Each structure stands twice: as structure tokens, then as C-alpha cells.
Amino acid sequence: ILNVEQSPQSLHVQEGDSTNFTCSFPSSNFYALHWYRWETAKSPEALFVMTLNGDEKKKGRISATLNTKEGYSYLYIKGSQPEDSATYLCAFYTDKLIFGTGTRLQVFP
Amino acid sequence: DSGVTQTPKHLITATGQRVTLRCSPRSGDLSVYWYQQSLDQGLQFLIQYYNGEERAKGNILERFSAQQFPDLHSELNLSSLELGDSALYFCASSVVDGGGYTFGSGTRLTVV
Numbered sequence: 474i475l476n477v478e479q480s481p482q483s484l485h486v487q488e489g490d491s492t493n494f495t496c497s498f499p500s501s502n503f504y505a506l507h508w509y510r511w512e513t514a515k516s517p518e519a520l521f522v523m524t525l526n527g528d529e530k531k532k533g534r535i536s537a538t539l540n541t542k543e544g545y546s547y548l549y550i551k552g553s554q555p556e557d558s559a560t561y562l563c564a565f566y567t568d569k570l571i572f573g574t575g576t577r578l579q580v581f582p
Numbered sequence: 583d584s585g586v587t588q589t590p591k592h593l594i595t596a597t598g599q600r601v602t603l604r605c606s607p608r609s610g611d612l613s614v615y616w617y618q619q620s621l622d623q624g625l626q627f628l629i630q631y632y633n634g635e636e637r638a639k640g641n642i643l644e645r646f647s648a649q650q651f652p653d654l655h656s657e658l659n660l661s662s663l664e665l666g667d668s669a670l671y672f673c674a675s676s677v678v679d680g681g682g683y684t685f686g687s688g689t690r691l692t693v694v
Contacts, residue, residue: 519682569638574624
């Protein structure tokens, strides 16, 4: 059974704080690691697809790193804003995309 | 609008009934995926179709079936419905396997 673990489960930060989350996945049979952002009452939206060990991706204030040998990925948000409030999902791809349960981020003004 | 269209948005039906959920993928995407999100659970993979053929299967119940048609739209059929089948059902599509998924807005199924 493939297990994708995310921590923490939830996070409350003040506007302007930087924050990061962890995604752990099996290090064998790796093909790709995805990050999604899921706002309440909307559908998940792709942030990054990462395939190579050492990959670093950036989109505005959000960035992600990947370590396939040890099976983890970090998502960083610099200077959090209230509009960053959402659940951040990672997903591990082999022959199917298996999602973690997400980190729920709330940013208070 | 993500480009992935799911209908209906909401569905309320009784136990024992059968329903069909429909998904039209984003233009150009050949792969369609179905996911279930039950209360307090994450997204659970059900099944994938690629260009009309079943490509991968998750923990999909035998009461559930799916297909992808020549125009690439897909249908998820749920039969002999039980209260526990109440969930949000998402469809997603992608250009290539392993590429980023584009999700539809989901169908909320309530079984009473």
C-alpha cells in the first residue's frame, strides 16, 4: 500500500510569516511528485509537478524542493498572505496519483 | 473555469438506486481520472481511462463502473447505492500520464 504522509495536518500563521510543509512518500518506483492547492468550495489546482531528484520549483512566493532518494518534498510559502489560506496537497505518482491528506493553512491578517 | 466539466453538480438519491456522473475533459487531454472524497478523508483514486481504455484502477467497488467514450467524455456509474457512498466525486484530466491534473468542480452525491 502506497502511503503519502503530510505534516503538519494544519497550520495557523500570521500574515507576513513564512511557512513550510513536508510531504513524505515511498522512495522506490518514483516517477513524479505533485503539489496542489485546494481552496474551500473550489477544486484542487496544480502548483508543481516535480520529477528529478534535487528539483526546485518556484511560483511567486511559493516554492518546492524534492529529494527522491530519501522520499520527501518541502513546500515553502514566503510572506504568507490571507489569500494563501487553503489546503495544500501533495501526491505521489507511479502508475496512479496517490494523494496525501493535506496540510490546511490558515493565514490571519 | 478549469476546462473540465462535471455534471450534475449535486445529486440526491435513495439507497439502492443507480446514478451516472458525467465528465468532459479539458480539450486535448486524453486521460480522465475519477476520485472520491468522503467526509474527513482525502482524495481516493478510483479509476483512470486513457483514450477510451482503462489504464489504472484504485479501490473502486464492484458496484461502481466507468467508461470513456470516443469523444473522450467519461461516465462513472454507481449502483446499489449505500449511505456510505455519499461523497464528493471529482473528475480530472491530463495531457500525459504523470503530468499535472486539471480538476473539475466535482459532483456532490448524497444518498438518503
